[in-house]
Amino acid sequence: MPQLFVFQVDTPAAIVNIDAVKRNLTLLRTWRDTSPSSNKVRLRPHYKTHKCPELAELTLRKKPTPDDPDFPGGGAEGICVQTVDELESLVDSIVDGWGTMWTEDNHGVVDVFLTNNVVGEPPARREGEGQFWP
Secondary structure, eight states, X not given: OOOOOGGGSOSSOOOOOHHHHHHHHHHHHHHHHTOOSSSOOOOOOBGGXXXXXXXXXHHHOOSOBTTBTTOOOOOOSOEEESSHXXXXXXXXXXXXXXXXXXXXXXXXXXXXXXXXOOOSSOHHXXXXXXXXXX
C-alpha cells in the first residue's frame, strides 16, 4: 500500500499505530503469563473496541507467523461480541479465509462469545441459512 498523507485518506477511517498495538498486546500477554493467581488468566477482549478482523487476529494469535516472526500475538483465548451484527462480521471474515485465524492449529475454530441475549427470530432463519444457529 502506498504511503498516504492524512489529508489523502477518505473518512471515516481508522488510522492505527501498529507498533503501539503490538506493544500493548505484548504487555497484556505478559500480564496474563505472570498473573499471581493460581489459575492462568483467560483473556477474552471485546471486538466492539475496534470492530476490525485484523486486530482481532493479532489479539487471538498464539505464536509468530512467517509474515511477522517477531510478534507472537496477544494470546487471547477468545473474543467477545456484543451484537449479532458483530458476530456475523467477525465470523464472515474467518469463513472467507482472512488472515491467520484459520490455521491448522485451531482447525478454523475461533472462540467467539456473544455477550447479549438474542431476542426475536434467530438471524440464520431470518436470512434463510443455518450458518450460525441450529
